[in-house]
Amino acid sequence: MRAYLDLCQRIVEQGSWVENSRTGKRCLTVINADLEYNVAANEFPMITTRKSFFKSAIAEFIGYIRGYDNAADFRKLGTKTWDANANLNDVWLNNIFRKGEDDMGRVYGVQGRNWAKPDGGSLDQLQKIVDNLSQGIDDRAEILTFYNPGEFHMGCLRPCMHTHNFSILDGTLYLTSYQRSCDVPLGLNFNQVQVFFFLAIMAQITGLKPGVAYHKIVNAHIYEDQLALMKDVQLKREPLPLPKLIINPDIKSLKDLETWVTMDDFSVEGYQCHDAIQYPFAV
Numbered sequence: 001m002r003a004y005l006d007l008c009q010r011i012v013e014q015g016s017w018v019e020n021s022r023t024g025k026r027c028l029t030v031i032n033a034d035l036e037y038n039v040a041a042n043e044f045p046m047i048t049t050r051k052s053f054f055k056s057a058i059a060e061f062i063g064y065i066r067g068y069d070n071a072a073d074f075r076k077l078g079t080k081t082w083d084a085n086a087n088l089n090d091v092w093l094n095n096i097f098r099k100g101e102d103d104m105g106r107v108y109g110v111q112g113r114n115w116a117k118p119d120g121g122s123l124d125q126l127q128k129i130v131d132n133l134s135q136g137i138d139d140r141a142e143i144l145t146f147y148n149p150g151e152f153h154m155g156c157l158r159p160c161m162h163t164h165n166f167s168i169l170d171g172t173l174y175l176t177s178y179q180r181s182c183d184v185p186l187g188l189n190f191n192q193v194q195v196f197f198f199l200a201i202m203a204q205i206t207g208l209k210p211g212v213a214y215h216k217i218v219n220a221h222i223y224e225d226q227l228a229l230m231k232d233v234q235l236k237r238e239p240l241p242l243p244k245l246i247i248n249p250d251i252k253s254l255k256d257l258e259t260w261v262t263m264d265d266f267s268v269e270g271y272q273c274h275d276a277i278q279y280p281f282a283v
């Protein structure tokens with residue numbers, strides 16, 4: 001995908017160095033990036049300039065859809081992406097709200113499916129959206145937000161891709177997703193796949209046609225220890241044609257996603273890529 005490489009190039013050429021106290025690593029940073037994915041044409045935005053792992057990215061997102069709060073549940077689905085944040089960050093390890101090994105606390109899906117109401121009880125944001133969209137209703141507030149500042153102290157990480165806003169226009173479903181902070185070499189690889197997947201699967205389970213997914217990023221960065229690999233290896237490569245995402249057509253409801261779906265229900269067709277690059281991960 002040219003747009004991904006253009007963003008990487010922009011960070012390398014125009015980025016400013018920013019200290020980050022949470023990770024102790026500096027980041028080369030730009031502000032504001034807009035990406036678009038054509039879900040209607042099934043142009044699946046898997047990165048081709050290095051080997052990419054779409055199943056981990058989809059597993060992570062299905063974990064959010066299910067409201068998981070535990071890295072072990074994510075591992076069972078097929079991704080280890082939450083192991084480090086749940087178990088290796090000292091601030092979280094010493095947090096009194098941490099419920100033990102693998103606990104992530106009140107992050108992402110917990111907020112999406114089980115938002116605690118001040119008057120007691122909880123709110124299921126995703127179920128409301130699925131119910132509305134299935135009836136062709138867009139109330140101009142079809143918003144799933146994981147961003148709950150009142151509970152940041154009860155989770156291992158503040159959500160990065162924090163808000164997903166659906167729209168219906170002329171019978172077609174659109175998605176606009178907002179991301180406050182983006183690790184471009186590692187996280188964006190996953191986040192592109194997730195934004196595409198979320199629109200594709202929501203269209204499938206609500207009976208709407210998918211349109212375009214818009215991905216809006218605020219702080220886009222490359223960590224200092226990732227920079228050489230980006231500059232000297234990935235940016236020297238030419239992108240290859242995009243593959244297609246194949247989703248099992250038997251997935252017809254939110255219940256299906258919550259109960260029987262596994263990573264065997266997803267495959268890609270026509271994925272060609274350059275060799276793997278292992279970028280360092282900042283905890």
Ligand SMILES: Nc1nc(=O)c2c([nH]1)NC[C@@H]1CN(c3ccc(C(=O)N[C@@H](CCC(=O)O)C(=O)O)cc3)CN21
Pocket residue numbers: 052053056080081082085157183186187188189190277278279281282283
């Ligand atoms: N610093 C940082 N960057 C992130 O992108 C990130 C976080 N932290 N914390 C929360 C989640 C976890 N995410 C992750 C975590 C690990 C990989 C990763 O290791 N990816 C490898 C291999 C993945 C695999 O084998 O499945 C890669 O090469 O893409 C990617 C995204 C995205 N998020």
Ligand SMILES: O=c1ccn([C@H]2C[C@H](O)[C@@H](COP(=O)(O)O)O2)c(=O)[nH]1
Pocket residue numbers: 022157158160161181182183184186187188191
């Ligand atoms: O989906 C995700 C989750 C996380 N990231 C990255 C962005 C940052 O590098 C870190 C989070 O650190 P903060 O200090 O909370 O901003 O994780 C991502 O790119 N995508």
